[in-house]
Amino acid sequence: MFANFDFDVIIRSLPYLFYDGMRFTIMLTALATAGGIVIGTLLALMRLSGFPLLTLPAAAYVNLMRSVPFVLMIFWFYFLVPYIGQWVIGASAPIQVGAFLSSLITFTLFEAAYFSEIMRAGIQSIARGQVAAAQALGMTYWTVMGYIVLPQAFRNMVPVLLTQTIILFQDTSLVYVISVTDFLGAASKVAQRDGRLVEMYLFAAVVYFLISLCASQAVRQLQQRIAIIR
Amino acid sequence: MISLKEVSKWYGTMQVLNNCSTEVARGEVLVVCGPSGSGKSTLIKCVNGLEPIQKGSITVDGVSVDDPKTNLPKLRARIGMVFQHFELFPHLSVTRNLVLAQMKVLGRGKEEAMDKGLKLLDRVGLRSHADKYPGELSGGQQQRVAIARALAMDPIAMLFDEPTSALDPEMIKEVLDVMIALAKDGMTMMVVTHEMGFARQVARRVVFMDKGEIVEDAPTADFFGKPRSERAQQFLSKILQH
C-alpha cells in the first residue's frame, strides 16, 4: 500500500510549498482577520444602534453572507471586483485585479459578517450599568464605545475571535476554486505535475492539522488563563 | 436646584411612575425610600436623563432634562451619580477611572486631572489604592472610589441610587460616613436608600414612594415622628424593627 510512497517529492517541493504557498495563506489569514474584525465591529455597532437606517442594511448584509456558501461568494467577488474597480476609477473596461487582492477583499468582507456576530454578542454582554455609569459622567456615544464598551467587549471575546481566525485559516484553502496558489494550491500543483497526489495531499492534510491543532490548544490555554484572572 | 413636576413614565403599556412631583433645594439632602418596585430607582434615573419620561418635566439648575434640545452629556457632566453596583470600569485602574471623564468630557489636562483625582481619593480615605484595579478592591472601597469619580467632575448635585444595598453590612458604615461628610459640606443630594439612620442624620426631607407614586413628602422629623399615610406607617414599622 505505501510501498511506493515517495517522500522525496515532498522534500523537494518544501521551499515552493512554504515560501510561495504558505506565505500566501498566512498573509491572507492575517490581513483578512484584521480587516474582518474592524468591519465586523462597525457592522455590530450599526446593528445595535437602534436607527433603522443603519440596523437594516447591516442585518441584511450579515444575513446574506451567512446564507450563501463561501465558494459562491468567492466566485461573486472574483467577477464583481473588476467591474466595481472600473466603476470607481471610471475606466473603459473592467480592471485587472490580482488574485491576492481579489481573495483579500472576498475573505475580509465575508468573514466580517461572522466577526460582527461575535462582536455583537460581546458588546451586548457588557452590563448596562457600565454604559449608564459612563453616560452619567457625561460621556458621549463614541467616548463610551471607545473607552468603556469596546475595550471590555474585545477582551471578553478574544478566545472566540481567535477560534474564528483558525476557521478563517482553514477556509483559505477554498481559493483553490479560482486557481490561486495558496498552500493547498501549491501542493495540488506539485501533485499534478509529478503525479504524486497521495503524498502531496496527505502532507497538506498533516500540515493543516498540526497548525490548527497547535493554534486551538494555545487558545484553550489562553482561555484558562483568562478564567483564572477573573 | 432639582425640580420634578408631574412626572409620569411608562415601559410600553406598563406605568412605572405616576404624576410624581418633588423638589430638592440647593444644599438640601432628600432621601427617597419605599418598597421594591415602587419606582424610586427609576425616578432618580430620570433626573439625569438616563431614563426618558413621557409626561411632566424635570429641571436641574434651570436646565430642562426632558427637552429634546438639551445637550444631555453636557448636563450630565454637572450632575454626579453613584450606582448600586458601583460600576467602576474594571479594565481601568482606580486612577484612570478618576481621570478619564475629567479629560475626555471636561477637557482637563492630565496633570490637573490626576491632581484632582488623587486629592479626592485622599478625601475618601483611599489614596494608597490609586494604582490598583477595581477587581482588587472590596465593595465598600469600590463604592468610595465611585463617589470620588463622581466628585471629580465638580458636580452641582449628586444622585445616589441605593449606594449601600449591594454591600456587606460591615462596609456600609464607611460609605455612609463619606456621604454624611459630603452632606455636611453642603452638597445638594438626592439619595434612594433603605438606610433610615442616614436619613435621620442628614436628610432635610424624606419622600416615600409606593407603586410608582409619591405617597408622602415631609420634613424628616415629621416623617419619622408622625407619618400621615398608612402605607408609610406600615413601611416604617417593618424596616425600623431591624
Add this chain to the structure above:
Amino acid sequence: MSYHWNWGIFFQLSPDGVHTYLSMLLHGTVWTLVTGICAWIIALVLGSIIGVMRTVPNRWLARIGQYYVELFRNVPLLVQMFLWYFVFPEVVPEAFGDWLKQLPDASFYTGVFALGLYTAARVAEQVRAAIGSLPRGQRLAGLALGLTLPQAYAYVLLPMAFRIILPPLTSEFLNILKNSAVALTIGLMELTASARAMSEFSFQVFEAFTAATIIYIIINIIVTFAMQALEHRVAVPGYLGRAPSTGH
C-alpha cells in the same frame, strides 16, 4: 458598466440542447439538497454517538471520541474531500480502489461521505455541550431509580439534550447545505457548480450567480422556519423560558 444584462438567459437552452439554463440550476439545487440530507443523516447519527461517547465514564471511549473530533475539525473540509476522493482509492487494496474509481456518481458518494464525517465532529461537540449543560443530578437521579447507564441516557439525558441543541443543529444543517458547494472541486454538479457552468457557457455571469444566491436564501428561509416550528412543537413548558404553559 460594460456588462450586458440578459435576464432571459434562463429560458434559453444550454449547450446540451435539451435543458434550459433554469432547469440546469434546478438540477443543481436538487443535488445540493440530496447531498445535504444524506450527509446530515450520517452526521446526526455518527455525531450523536461520538458526542455521547465523550461524556461516558469509560476513559477509552471518551478518548476515541476526542481524537475523532480533533482530527476532523483541524483539517479543512476541502482537504478532507481531496483525501477521500484522490487518496483513499490509492491506499486501499487495489481491487477495492479500482472499483471505487469507476463508481458512477463517485463525486456524490465521496461528497456525502466526507461532508457527513466532517459535520459529525461538529454535531458531536454540540451534543457533548448539551449533555454537559444538564444538571449533574439528572444522571444520578436516573441511576438511583435503578436505570442502567444506557437507559439513563436514553430516557433522561438525551431527550432534554436534543431539545437544547435544536437551534445549533439548525445552523449545522444549514452549514451542510452551504458546504456541499465545496464538492464542486471533486466534480459534483450541485447548485454552485451549475451556476458556474452556466456562467461559463452563456457569459451571463451575474444572472447565474444571482439566481444561485436567491435559491440559497430561499432554502435558508424555509429551513429556518421549519426548524422554528419543530422547536415550538417539542418545547418543554417552563424550561429555558420557552413555551410557557400559561402567562408569565
